[in-house]
Amino acid sequence: MALTREQMAMRVARELEDGFYVNLGIGIPTLVANYIPDGIDVMLQSENGLLGMGRFPTEAEVDPDMINAGKQTVTARHGAAIFSSAESFAMIRGGHVDLTVLGAFEVDQHGNIASWMIPGKLIKGMGGAMDLVAGAENIICTMTHASKHGESKLLEQCNLPLTGAGCINRVLTDLAYLEIKDGAFHLKERAPGVSVEEIQELTAGKLVVPDHVPEMTFEA
Amino acid sequence: MALTREQMAMRVARELEDGFYVNLGIGIPTLVANYIPDGIDVMLQSENGLLGMGRFPTEAEVDPDMINAGKQTVTARHGAAIFSSAESFAMIRGGHVDLTVLGAFEVDQHGNIASWMIPGKLIKGMGGAMDLVAGAENIICTMTHASKHGESKLLEQCNLPLTGAGCINRVLTDLAYLEIKDGAFHLKERAPGVSVEEIQELTAGKLVVPDHVPEMTFEA
Amino acid sequence: MAGFDKRVYSYEEAMDGIESGMTVIAGGFGLCGIPENLISEIKRRGVKDLTVWSNNCGVDGFGLGLLLEDKQISRIHASYVGENALFEQQMLNDEIEVVLTPQGTLAEKMRAGGAGIPAFYTATGYGTPIGEGKEVREFNGRHYILEESVVGDFAIVKGWKADRYGNVVYRDTAQNFNPLAATAGKITVVEVEEIVEPGELKPDQIHTPGIYVDRIIQGSFEKRIEKRTVREG
């Protein structure tokens, strides 16, 4: 069975380590915050200038001066720091964020990612995504393995305009967890009940399959 | 008569305008702070990270965390701001300082300045001088017109290694006040009792002398 | 102290000198920390053909979105736009030119402009459409593109508190692009919620030193919230 969005978030959460500074993109990545394992503390970076994003505010706590990069009202947690956009991207571009999780339209076996622009459709902009993929050393892409029409999104070469070149090391799809290195996708885990053949079928890029591909687990 | 150091400082002080942010170098420039005309308020920038340098502290006020760019203990005046060295030089290099006053070994008719290095002598460094001359649009050099041996310091071309190229617009020496433009020194004022001929004699660079060269006055 | 008293007492005075064809750098992220009254004054003046540098372009009827109504903006450098129908329409009609700029590059361009750095290298955008036509250079085995900085005719900024010297502090995430914009204007205008007595702001806790600021005005603010998101409390 393909993973649900929640299961994807749970699986990504297992990659969190105690003391990580993490930037979570919009969508599934945001859900990861709900599944932080017990005994692990991570600090969420929001690129509008907040390190240590807390929970959403109660009605009484709502403050227009306190938002996250998704423009949602938010709170700051204990030990948070707030700063300018230049400082925020100094952190991001200087490689100080330990893990970035973001969505994508396509990734390819060279670690390229396309996530911001579909020619012919209205383009709203890349926001901080290009900075995040260029700056982080440790990036997990979350995405569906293929389109609704069964077209693979894990490609030999991205078709869409890139967000970043050669920067993605890990991909979690609804079918599999993969690492990208040496010009190939390396299959590490498969979603429970999904066969290697199924994954192979829906992976257009070069796929390296080890002898044993364990099923994913979601506990920390 | 050649100007005293105090007279030089007094003359430079006449160039101050109300609301100017000013960086004063070590030596004669520092003395300028003592002659700020009545009714004029200037804010002194110290490149170690202080905008709004105040008076020296009393014995009781001395604070090792509060120094100026000359490493002297100082105070901060009303309305001061304190910041990092990068921010300080952002101000300087971004052209936000209205006036910089600094000493020099040599200047030339192209606005070049040499002030930090005499080959063969011990070199201690340029500190912030290269940033200051490159960043300011409005620089006054204070210096003696000639060496003790009568060698002009206002040259056709600097002999010593430069601090900055083409950046000096005004020079106050102990003999004259001059502007540099179009590849020449333009004599604007002479020290009381000093003749144009004397100045001409001690100026190795191209000197443009107008019909009338007034004597300097020191009142605001 | 007249020389450093940067207070002005009307928005008309605050935006004095703005003209059609100028470049305006604006602080704010979404609708958070935007100089809302300065924007309204630009609208009131009806100046046209503005080039705007701002992370976003407001929403219909608020923030920079107001300047779309009379087509006052010809070009915008932003990282994320199109939160409003008018913007999309003008973009599709080619009535507004959009120069999409990665958010960090946008911030750094302002910071560099204010700091006298004409250009810098960044990995952001290398190998993407953003890098096309830009110089590529390798440092330590990685590729970077050259990005030039920006200085505006005006910078419009929203602060929290300021003193008459123009020293400004920002509140929480309303800081965002504001201190960067503040450094990059030939004329920098800051509107704040409160002008405090000199000395109230601790010198080593000032976000924008007064040297960058030309005019300070105290205003009142709607501070509209774009995405009110709450939990049960």
Place this chain on the structure above:
Amino acid sequence: MAGFDKRVYSYEEAMDGIESGMTVIAGGFGLCGIPENLISEIKRRGVKDLTVWSNNCGVDGFGLGLLLEDKQISRIHASYVGENALFEQQMLNDEIEVVLTPQGTLAEKMRAGGAGIPAFYTATGYGTPIGEGKEVREFNGRHYILEESVVGDFAIVKGWKADRYGNVVYRDTAQNFNPLAATAGKITVVEVEEIVEPGELKPDQIHTPGIYVDRIIQGSFEKRIEKRTVREG
């Protein structure tokens, strides 16, 4: 919260991992705001052949001057040196290599290193010996030289107050190069006068966010004054 508790309780632990041949970036201006105990620990360890980036090199017997006594520094990038006899002697004997760097360029190199900017253009040093051998480029009719950024194996920093998360504030002009150095170390160690409880430092008033900081130690400081200058009071 173990993951973000960056406190260490001995200077030995604070400088764990420093080795001969490493690059160390140090905060401080003259003797103001220098990480005096971290420097002493480097001396105690006797590591050699260090490359140091610091605005100055202390004085005889204090600050970085201590590291000269056993010739621990092979090379220093600084804007102003030679305030001490030992330094001059080692410089004249070619026992220490001095790379003189304009003060603003030095600060910006650290800031850029921490911010992932490998190089930037600056007017500072153009047409001078500092510009020799560096790329020159014209922007808007002015000449600029290309300067590369720096990242150190260690950054040693002196703060005023910090919390266990590594959020740091500096006091008055003891700030200087410290927040820049803090961003540019692979391992950044900050010694402070006081470690305060989390939440005591206001989030929007933090100079160095904890993300840059690996270790925090509370120490006591001599804070020697280089040029005590007083007026009658």
